[in-house]
Amino acid sequence: MFSLFRSSVRRLFLLSLLVFFIPAHSQTEQTSAYINDALVVYLHSGPGNQFRIVGTLAAGTEVIRLNEENDYAQIQYDTNKTAWLPKEHLTFTPGLRAQLSLLQTTLTEQNAKILELEQANNQYQADLNLLSQERDKIQEELTQSKRQNERLSTEISETQASFWQQPMVLGGAILLFGLLFGLLLPKLIPQRRNSERWM
Template identity: 35%
Template sequence: MHKLPIVCFAMLIFTISWHSSAEEKRYISDKLITYVHSGPGSQYRIVGSLNVGDEVTLLSVNQSENYAQIRDAKDRVVWLPLNQLSSSASLRLKLPELEQQLETLTSQLQNIDADWNQRTAEMQQKLADSDDIISKLNEENDRLENQLVKAQTEISAMSLQQDNKQRAIILQWFMYGGGVAGIGLILGLLLPYLIPSRKKQDRWMN
């Protein structure tokens, strides 16, 4: 008699713990339609159907019949084959998320492509500007080189003219010097003859 309350209490705890552990989220596997029954077996009456990806709550499992008792979104408690349940969401539920991820990745890829195209265009523009600057610098360098050659030519001509002028001045000085020397020489030769003759005339008059 004393064992009966203990056994009942143990069974109650086991039932509560088994019931709470059995209530797990499950999903209808990837089939078009899953028929549900009023009991754990195909011999029981079909009471409805579930669509692919519908979320249900697993209540219990009949291992002998390999059937699962579930509660669906309409709060119906029904049975269906255990192999038609899945612990992960079906592809039908994942598809919108995957499509959203694909759309996000596609948008990011387009943005990256647009950004890359913009950077490429900017680099090409900078390269074109650099080519234009280089071309202008080359033209300016050619112009300066031409001016340098012209200036060097003018300097050479001016140096030649300066040399010619110096030669002409030196020649003039030589000519002046030669003329003065010639005159001096002539005077030096004539003066001795002129001066003594005057002395002789003075003596004769005395």
């Protein structure tokens, strides 16, 4: 009978250890949490309203949940301070203040990227304008070269045409033709007479 009592006590003891150990373990697990979007949360020295108020925390403050008892949670804040507050004031997602801070940081980064892209775009636009000016200058020089080439071609054509129209050139050509004709004609005529005599 004593052994039966001892085994029953042992079972009860093990069962009580399991019952108390598992909740205690789960409640002492430290997790990051945030104060919900209530404007100000009062902190108490113990798990209830009957304990004195030891401070306040603003909405969105990041804390560490240490333990839970009844409807209160023990938290750690400001590195090493601990206090209790109603569990309803804790949330495990960042509050509006944290989200706003994150959005402001993202907005600042995006604005910096936009400014950088605008500066790069302005630089590209300036380079494009410079290249356009150089292209226009080259096209103008090419147009001027074409005009000068056409003008020189016209002058050469006019010079060649007017060369034979000059009186001295024309007279010299007639004189040369007459001289050649006068020198060659007497040589051709006597040869014919001589050839007729021999016949």
